[in-house]
Amino acid sequence: MRPPLFALSALDKRFGARVLFEQAALQFEAGHGYVVTGANGSGKTTLLRMIAGLEGAQQGTLAFRDAQATVYEYPEAWRREIVYVHQQPYLFHSTIEKNLEYGLARRGIDADQRRIRVREALEWAGLSDRRELPPHKLSGGEAQRVALARAKLLDPALLLLDEPTANLDGEARQQVLELVTALCLADHTVVIASHDPEIMRLAILDRMVLAGGRIRME
Amino acid sequence: MDLFEPTRQAFALLVSGEPRLWGIIWVSLWVAVLAIGVTAPPAIIAGFALAKLRFAGRRVIVVLMQALLSFPTVVIGLVVYLLLSRRGPLGAFELLFTPWAIMLGYIVIALPILIVFTVATVQGADPRIYETALSLGAAPSRAALTTLWEVRFGVMAGIVNAFGRVVSEVGCALLVGGNIAGLTRNIPTAIALETSKGDFAQGIALGMVLVVLALGINVALASLQGRGGLE
Ligand SMILES: Nc1ncnc2c1ncn2[C@@H]1O[C@H](COP(=O)(O)OP(=O)(O)OP(=O)(O)O)[C@@H](O)[C@H]1O
Numbered sequence: 219m220r221p222p223l224f225a226l227s228a229l230d231k232r233f234g235a236r237v238l239f240e241q242a243a244l245q246f247e248a249g250h251g252y253v254v255t256g257a258n259g260s261g262k263t264t265l266l267r268m269i270a271g272l273e274g275a276q277q278g279t280l281a282f283r284d285a286q287a288t289v290y291e292y293p294e295a296w297r298r299e300i301v302y303v304h305q306q307p308y309l310f311h312s313t314i315e316k317n318l319e320y321g322l323a324r325r326g327i328d329a330d331q332r333r334i335r336v337r338e339a340l341e342w343a344g345l346s347d348r349r350e351l352p353p354h355k356l357s358g359g360e361a362q363r364v365a366l367a368r369a370k371l372l373d374p375a376l377l378l379l380d381e382p383t384a385n386l387d388g389e390a391r392q393q394v395l396e397l398v399t400a401l402c403l404a405d406h407t408v409v410i411a412s413h414d415p416e417i418m419r420l421a422i423l424d425r426m427v428l429a430g431g432r433i434r435m436e
Numbered sequence: 437m438d439l440f441e442p443t444r445q446a447f448a449l450l451v452s453g454e455p456r457l458w459g460i461i462w463v464s465l466w467v468a469v470l471a472i473g474v475t476a477p478p479a480i481i482a483g484f485a486l487a488k489l490r491f492a493g494r495r496v497i498v499v500l501m502q503a504l505l506s507f508p509t510v511v512i513g514l515v516v517y518l519l520l521s522r523r524g525p526l527g528a529f530e531l532l533f534t535p536w537a538i539m540l541g542y543i544v545i546a547l548p549i550l551i552v553f554t555v556a557t558v559q560g561a562d563p564r565i566y567e568t569a570l571s572l573g574a575a576p577s578r579a580a581l582t583t584l585w586e587v588r589f590g591v592m593a594g595i596v597n598a599f600g601r602v603v604s605e606v607g608c609a610l611l612v613g614g615n616i617a618g619l620t621r622n623i624p625t626a627i628a629l630e631t632s633k634g635d636f637a638q639g640i641a642l643g644m645v646l647v648v649l650a651l652g653i654n655v656a657l658a659s660l661q662g663r664g665g666l667e
């Protein structure tokens with residue numbers, strides 16, 4: 219059997235007296251999609267942040283590809299392949315194009331290549347006519363789409379999305395749902411924290427439920 | 437007392453490009469600019485570290501810097517004087533009564549201002565800036581730069597404040613510079629001297645330059661903020 223792309227085991231996470239995870243474990247297979255659900259405050263955001271190395275924990279072992287690490291000593295290099303998108307994404311106060319370029323530039327990709335990939339990503343997200351706008355003039359749905367495009371064009375091995383549709387409704391929500399579905403259908407490994415029924419209904423996603431300090435596969 | 441006549445003379449002095457006057461202005465400018473220039477980069481890095489990293493002694497340093505903010509510049513001048521005086525620990529460098537002595541004083545005055553402004557700005561910054569940069573693959577040092585860039589107006593306000601404070605202070609420059617004509621006489625020490633001698637035209641001319649300088653950089657900052665800001 220193939221080893222999982224990413225595994226987390228013996229995870230203990232507390233905030234003061236509040237116990238979020240106790241000896242929890244999970245695995246992600248390459249090319250699969252996952253939806254993480256659970257009540258408000260059950261720890262979905264915290265879990266994604268720990269997987270992305272943005273938050274430590276009292277205890278926990280991580281495995282990514284052939285490498286091992288602990289939750290409190292997250293390897294710098296993994297951040298190049300594991301990308302987290304905030305529930306309300308932050309866009310840098312420059313242009314949309316600069317936002318999309320940021321990760322590519324950090325990977326040493328040259329300017330010509332960057333321009334091509336940024337244009338593709340803008341098209342993918344349906345934002346080609348918005349490229350000139352400064353980010354603070356975008357609607358919530360457009361900002362979420364920029365953030366999805368900014369993460370997707372890095373072609374991450376593991377893409378972590380925190381409630382991508384939570385603050386949206388109507389057409390904006392539909393547009394983001396389409397992008398999220400497209401990401402799941404491509405061979406990205408996507409993990410989505412969400413209780414959006416339409417995301418949970420996506421047949422291609424495996425469900426994980428957070429409850430009682432554990433992570434349960436369904 | 438007649439204010440009009442010395443003011444008219446002051447304008448005449450400035451316009452005539454009198455070398456002695458512009459020499460004084462030049463000393464003020466280059467010493468202050470160089471002092472802020474060498475202090476700002478390490479102070480901003482230190483401010484970022486104090487705001488973001490958790491290490492022992494961090495609180496103590498921040499409180500100390502805040503206390504230093506309200507330190508009288510003449511006392512800072514006294515300390516620098518003692519350090520640089522012939523029998524002081526840095527006496528061998530023979531820097532007392534040179535522009536370098538003033539610059540050292542300016543550095544001590546500017547450092548806490550720059551650090552405190554940066555700490556406050558970075559602590560007030562959206563934590564998602566740093567996290568977004570990291571998660572998009574930036575190294576921590578790069579993510580720190582990105583954060584500072586996103587909140588650059590707060591950091592620049594610190595630089596403007598520090599510059600305004602050092603160019604206008606008298607006590608330290610007078611004490612460690614000695615107000616030597618053509619060498620360490622700068623705008624504030626010259627104003628103090630000329631006024632005490634009764635030469636009001638010189639004092640008024642230099643005072644106007646100082647005010648224009650202080651206002652000018654503040655206006656420049658405000659207009660930058662307006663243009664690059666969030667509307
Ligand atoms: N930095 C923190 N300090 C203290 N408590 C925290 C911190 N971050 C999260 N918590 C707590 O941990 C719990 C889980 O938070 P988290 O945001 O992970 O939940 P969630 O499942 O994402 O909730 P939601 O559905 O509302 O987004 C909450 O009770 C929250 O108050």
Ligand SMILES: [Mg+2]
Binds near residue numbers: 262263264305380381
């Ligand atoms: Mg959440």
